[in-house]
Amino acid sequence: MLQIQDITFRIAGKTLLENTSARIPAGHKVGIVGKNGAGKSTLLKLITGELHADEGTLKIRNKAKLGQVAQEAPGGATSLLDTVLEADHELQSLQKAAETETDPEKISAIHIRLADIEAHTAEARAASILSGLGFDGQAQRRPCSSFSGGWRMRVALACTLFTQPDLLLLDEPTNYLDLEGVMWLENFIKTYPFTIIIVSHDRDLLNSSVTAILHLDQLQLKLYTGNYDNFEKLRREQLAHRRAGIVKQEAAQKHLQSFIDRFKAKASKAKQAQSRVKMLEKMGPLDSILEDKTFSFEFPNPKPLAPPLFTLDQGEVGYSAGNPVLKRLNLRLDMDDRIALLGQNGNGKSTFAKLISGRLDIMNGELKKSSKLQVGYFAQHQLDELNMDGTPLSHLKERMPNIPESRVRAKLGAFSFGADKAHTRVEDLSGGEKARLLFSLMSLNAPHILILDEPTNHLDVESREALIHAINGYEGAVIMISHDRHLIEACADRLWLVHDGTVTAYDGDMDDYKKLILKSRSTSRKKEKKTNVTQKIKSESSELTSQRKILGKNLEKLEKKIKRITAEIVKYDRALKNPKLYVHGDVRAAAALKKFTAEKLDMSLDLEEYEREWLEMQEAMEGILPE
Numbered sequence: 072m073l074q075i076q077d078i079t080f081r082i083a084g085k086t087l088l089e090n091t092s093a094r095i096p097a098g099h100k101v102g103i104v105g106k107n108g109a110g111k112s113t114l115l116k117l118i119t120g121e122l123h124a125d126e127g128t129l130k131i132r133n134k135a136k137l138g139q140v141a142q143e144a145p146g147g148a149t150s151l152l153d154t155v156l157e158a159d160h161e162l163q164s165l166q167k168a169a170e171t172e173t174d175p176e177k178i179s180a181i182h183i184r185l186a187d188i189e190a191h192t193a194e195a196r197a198a199s200i201l202s203g204l205g206f207d208g209q210a211q212r213r214p215c216s217s218f219s220g221g222w223r224m225r226v227a228l229a230c231t232l233f234t235q236p237d238l239l240l241l242d243e244p245t246n247y248l249d250l251e252g253v254m255w256l257e258n259f260i261k262t263y264p265f266t267i268i269i270v271s272h273d274r275d276l277l278n279s280s281v282t283a284i285l286h287l288d289q290l291q292l293k294l295y296t297g298n299y300d301n302f303e304k305l306r307r308e309q310l311a312h313r314r315a316g317i318v319k320q321e322a323a324q325k326h327l328q329s330f331i332d333r334f335k336a337k338a339s340k341a342k343q344a345q346s347r348v349k350m351l352e353k354m355g356p357l358d359s360i361l362e363d364k365t366f367s368f369e370f371p372n373p374k375p376l377a378p379p380l381f382t383l384d385q386g387e388v389g390y391s392a393g394n395p396v397l398k399r400l401n402l403r404l405d406m407d408d409r410i411a412l413l414g415q416n417g418n419g420k421s422t423f424a425k426l427i428s429g430r431l432d433i434m435n436g437e438l439k440k441s442s443k444l445q446v447g448y449f450a451q452h453q454l455d456e457l458n459m460d461g462t463p464l465s466h467l468k469e470r471m472p473n474i475p476e477s478r479v480r481a482k483l484g485a486f487s488f489g490a491d492k493a494h495t496r497v498e499d500l501s502g503g504e505k506a507r508l509l510f511s512l513m514s515l516n517a518p519h520i521l522i523l524d525e526p527t528n529h530l531d532v533e534s535r536e537a538l539i540h541a542i543n544g545y546e547g548a549v550i551m552i553s554h555d556r557h558l559i560e561a562c563a564d565r566l567w568l569v570h571d572g573t574v575t576a577y578d579g580d581m582d583d584y585k586k587l588i589l590k591s592r593s594t595s596r597k598k599e600k601k602t603n604v605t606q607k608i609k610s611e612s613s614e615l616t617s618q619r620k621i622l623g624k625n626l627e628k629l630e631k632k633i634k635r636i637t638a639e640i641v642k643y644d645r646a647l648k649n650p651k652l653y654v655h656g657d658v659r660a661a662a663a664l665k666k667f668t669a670e671k672l673d674m675s676l677d678l679e680e681y682e683r684e685w686l687e688m689q690e691a692m693e694g695i696l697p698e
Contacts, residue, residue: 072097072135072238072266073118075292078127080110080117087113089290090126095283097132097237100260100267102277102299105287107501107531111270114287115139115240118268131238138236140244144223145215151226152211155197158230162190179669182676191680200229203255204248205415221247222416232259241269245276246528249416250554251588256280258589272531274299275556299532367537368486368507371517372546376441378405380519380548381427386436388426395434396422399573406519408548411559413577413584414569420552423574424448424522427550447518451525454505459498463488463508466497470515486511502529510541523551527558556581629685636678643671 073095080088087110095101103111116122117129119139131137145154157163165188169181189196201211204225215223224247231239245253253276260267260280268285271277277284277299284295284302295302386400396419404410404427412420425431426438428448458466467479483493486507497505506529514521521542527535535558542549542562553559559566560581568577577584651657652664 072099072132073268074128074130076128076130078117078124078129080113080122080124082113086290088117088124088287088292091290091292092127093285093292093294095266095268095285095294097266098264099283100263100281101269101283101285101294102281103268103270103285103287104272104277104299104302104532106533107503107529109287111287112242114292115242115268115270118238118240135237136234137238137240138231138234139240140224140231140242141227144220144227145230146223147216148214150212150214151201151206151218151229152194152197154215154226155201155229155233156193159188159193159234162188162193166190175666175669179665179672182669182672186676191683197229197233200232200259201226203259204229204252205417225252235265237265239263239265239267241267241271243270243272245271245273245554248554250413250556250559251415253554253556254585254588272527272535273555273557274532274535367540368510369541370447370510370514370521370545370547371485373406373445373517373519376406376443376519379403380405380444381438381440383433384437384439386426386438387434388422388431389434390422390431392434395572397426397569397573398435400436402567402574404520404548404550406546406548409542409562409564410548410550411563411566412550412552412569412574413566418569419572419574420569421450421524423569424450424524424550424552427520428522444520445516445518446520446522447513447516448522449509449513449524449526451528453509454502454529457497457505457508459496461497462494463497463500463511464493466508466512467515470512482511482515503531503534506530507534510538518547520548520550521545523549523553525553526551527553527555626685626688629681629688633678633681633685636674636681640671640674640678643667643674647671 073093075091075093075095077090077092078088079086079090103114105111113122117124118131119137149157162185165181165185169178169185172178172181185191198208198211202208205222206225215226218226228241228244228247231241244256248256253273257276257279260269260276267281269276269281279298281298283297284299286293286295286302286306295305297305381404383400383402385398386402387395387398388400389395389397400423412423414420422431426433428446430448463483464476464479467482468474468476471479471482480490480493488504488507488511492500492504497508500508506526510526523542526538530538535555539558539561542551549562551559551563566577566579566581566584567574579587646652647664647667652660652667654660
């Protein structure tokens with residue numbers, strides 16, 4: 072599917088790839104991993120042709136369709152469902168041609184192609200993808216312009232998934248998904264019939280969905296078979312083997328050098344010494360392991376407070392009087408609690424976080440908390456609130472007036488901001504570095520509660536592990552909202568579900584929750600399909616008083632159509648067996664054969680549609696309007 076051969080790429084004087092190769096066979100699901108800034112997104116741009124290698128070649132299988140998520144989210148008055156359907160340009164073109172084409176031969180070819188791409192299931196597939204990404208039937212009928220940018224990016228993802236390209240490229244697709252959307256995407260990737268290359272730092276996604284890992288490290292690409300855990304294990308083993316080899320080589324060199332130093336001045340040993348010099352030269356310089364710099368950070372521990380940190384009794388919270396987003400809140404939090412909030416985006420997770428952080432006041436009920444309680448709050452939108460012209464040092468100095476600079480620098484050092492980064496403009500920091508700056512600012516006063524709303528969006532795998540260690544070493548309470556299942560499983564000891572306008576304890580684990588989500592979405596789609604059928608029947612039967620009578624009549628009409636068209640197809644089958652149609656060189660016979668074939672295909676497609684409608688009406692008769 073993809074052949075990368077000896078490519079080198081430089082940008083702004085910096086080399087990102089140097090004389091490196093990789094081959095990705097068709098049908099593989101490959102995760103690209105590497106440090107932030109290593110060049111993962113650049114590699115995707117090289118594959119799409121947006122950028123061009125300075126040396127080497129990238130070849131994609133001939134006529135393969137390539138797809139990637141549009142950088143600009145769709146907008147306008149078009150509904151979500153129509154937006155996704157319109158993303159398949161071939162489908163749209165064929166459907167328009169089918170309405171206007173008059174040439175029987177071309178009509179036949181059009182219908183054959185429509186059947187090949189399963190055009191009759193297009194709307195159902197588009198609706199299923201949108202549902203998996205968090206849009207119910209009602210939302211799918213709303214215009215794109217009525218959604219925020221983050222939700223519209225989900226629509227952009229849905230458009231790309233719907234087109235089913237031969238080579239699907241995904242760059243951090245989970246950044247704008249909630250946990251439920253990520254779980255659905257994992258299943259989608261696993262069952263996708265073609266090739267996928269995905270840049271992601273989501274360990275669970277890389278473990279559950281991909282069949283290989285392409286590691287970008289020190290300007291080189293290396294493909295590992297298996298998921299992320301397997302890659303990490305092999306990587307550790309390789310590094311350990313290289314270290315052992317270096318130690319062995321170093322010992323041998325020392326031994327040779329020792330002999331040379333002892334005997335080079337003695338005439339009787341001159342030949343042996345010279346021989347050792349040649350051996351030493353042949354060994355060459357010591358190999359080196361340029362391991363990535365790892366870092367860690369820690370949250371300052373708070374002063375103890377008497378439990379509980381807060382209690383909620385019949386609490387209600389929202390943004391406008393008389394219209395609470397959440398109600399019936401009866402909860403308690405203690406210093407040793409590690410809580411993960413579960414629930415779809417839009418259910419009120421961030422609203423609850425704002426209530427606990429003091430950014431929203433309680434509307435009704437009672438919220439009790441200590442007057443000494445300090446809360447640290449991290450949210451992704453705060454990245455935009457940083458002063459882009461400032462530096463990490465200036466941000467902390469502003470929050471720590473009259474404090475010696477040495478102590479300010481020590482605070483920065485706790486979050487791995489050394490002297491080289493303390494004076495770097497925020498605009499020039501990576502996304503992960505900006506996130507660490509926010510971690511340092513929000514924890515400056517050693518809060519008793521850390522509220523982390525999607526803290527991993529800009530962190531690579533190593534940075535996420537550092538965050539996990541920091542959370543687990545912290546002695547206060549933590550409330551986290553995250554689509555990173557690995558973070559939740561590594562840090563949370565309790566799960567709270569935000570659903571149906573309230574927050575309650577969830578007794579299961581993350582595997583139970585995944586099963587619940589996938590089952591509920593499947594049930595929802597079935598109910599919605601049944602509802603749509605019912606509404607269609609009602610709208611067509613508004614003049615009659617009995618829906619069952621109407622259904623019966625409609626079924627009778629369909630059965631007559633099916634019987635009639637089946638009889639016609641039998642006639643065509645009989646006619647097509649006539650050997651006169653296949654006489655070589657007979658122009659009229661050839662024309663008749665094409666005409667009969669096209670007409671039979673049209674009738675077969677009509678029959679398939681009538682049978683599908685019959686099954687839906689029969690289901691409605693049995694399930695929606697029982698005897």
